[in-house]
Amino acid sequence: MTRPAPAADPVPKADSLVPLFAALADPTRLRLLNLIAGRELCVCYLVETLRQSQPKISRHLAYLRKAGVVAARREGKWMHYRLVRPRDPVTASILATVLDSIRRDPKLQADRERLTRACCQPSRFVTLQRAPQPTVL
Numbered sequence: 001m002t003r004p005a006p007a008a009d010p011v012p013k014a015d016s017l018v019p020l021f022a023a024l025a026d027p028t029r030l031r032l033l034n035l036i037a038g039r040e041l042c043v044c045y046l047v048e049t050l051r052q053s054q055p056k057i058s059r060h061l062a063y064l065r066k067a068g069v070v071a072a073r074r075e076g077k078w079m080h081y082r083l084v085r086p087r088d089p090v091t092a093s094i095l096a097t098v099l100d101s102i103r104r105d106p107k108l109q110a111d112r113e114r115l116t117r118a119c120c121q122p123s124r125f126v127t128l129q130r131a132p133q134p135t136v137l
Contacts, residue, residue: 020091023067024098028052028060033083034108035115036070037099040082049115069095 023029031050035041043061047054061081064070071084083099086092102108 016088017091017094019067020069020086020094023064023069026060026063028056029064030098030102031108031111032057032060032064032081033069033099034102034105035111036081036083037103038083040073040080041115043079043081045115045118046081048118049111 024033028050032046035046035049043054043057046057046061050057058079061070061072065072068086069084070081072082073080086095
């Protein structure tokens, strides 16, 4: 007689939470999550909005991808990033709580306002000329 496989543990192991908490422990990464929550953005908009170098933004986005909370796709020479909701309900809840919290931060609200100006008037920003418009998810 074969025994059924044990059910998957609904509570994530502490080790599986380490990459998430490490990814959330950096102010730039929180700012990036704030901007891509609910939309897909070309990296050029993130660079322009946060006023930081493209290599620095890309390095932070790679860190978030490794943690499993950001996905990327290439469209020609443009890289687009979007938020990925974790499958694990505990991890998803942690991320949702963080996103809700940072949404209320005045500095991060200013980032979203700056992004809105960049998205609506890309011709005002040299780095955004010919950049694809953000996609709302």
